[in-house]
Amino acid sequence: MRWRHSIWLTVLCSFWLQAAPVHLVTEVFPPYQQQSGDELHGWSVDIVRQILQAAKLPYQIDVMPWARAYKTAGSEPDTLIFSLLRTEDRESQFAWVAPLCPMRISFYTGANRTDVKADNINAALKYVVGVENGQANYRYLREQGFRESRNLVVVGHNHQLQQMLELGRIDLMLVSDVYVAQLANQGKQLRRVFTAHALEKYLFLAAHPATKPALLQQLRQAWQQVKSQQTPACQQVSSPPF
Secondary structure, eight states: OHHHHHHHHHHHHHHHHHHSOEEEEEOOBTTTBEEETTEEESHHHHHHHHHHHHHTOOEEEEEOOHHHHHHHHHHSTTEEEEEEEOOGGGTTTSEEEEEEEEEOEEEEEETTOTTOOOSSHHHHTTSOEEEETTSHHHHHHHHTTOOTTTTEEEESSTHHHHHHHHHTSOSEEEEEHHHHHTSTTTTTTEEEEEEOGGGOEEEEEEEOTTSOHHHHHHHHHHHHHHHHHOOOGGGOTTSOOO
């Protein structure tokens, strides 16, 4: 009878594991994650829901400040987090499940600056570019030959750049498309000149590195299924929804 009891206990444990909802944490980060009342939606949210539905797994999404979400996903096995930017220093700290949406960085000018024309980084060298200090954008411009004494203006915060454009102190600013979309006027006074694809990184659905391998495999297979049916809109580089 003992072996029957053991089998029954195994079945119960298996059922309990399957029934336990997958725990996900995130923050409010429009347009990737945004809230309307109690409803959570957005570009990344839509993809994550499709993945969980394709995997046929129950799930629970908790919205919290980003610092807390990051700490939770980094300390609790079987916890997933999104939208997490995949960077070199984070590579070994998480298990990477699925790319959600790219974080695009572009060169912008004033909407009325029809004289500013460039479609690549070499063409942009003849213009004065503004950038926030301490960011990957700044390092990228330095690597491409931009210099403070000639064609590079460095500021403490991105919000200073639009004013500098209006005053004619810079010709271009290098910022994320999401930053522009979140401006009070939704960037209507700006014109995107071209995107710096070398700076493009993906926001991911990721998990604590000690998450069960079977769960990770199930989620990754579900992502392949979702992707095979239709490429998410925010991943279509030719027609980004920005």
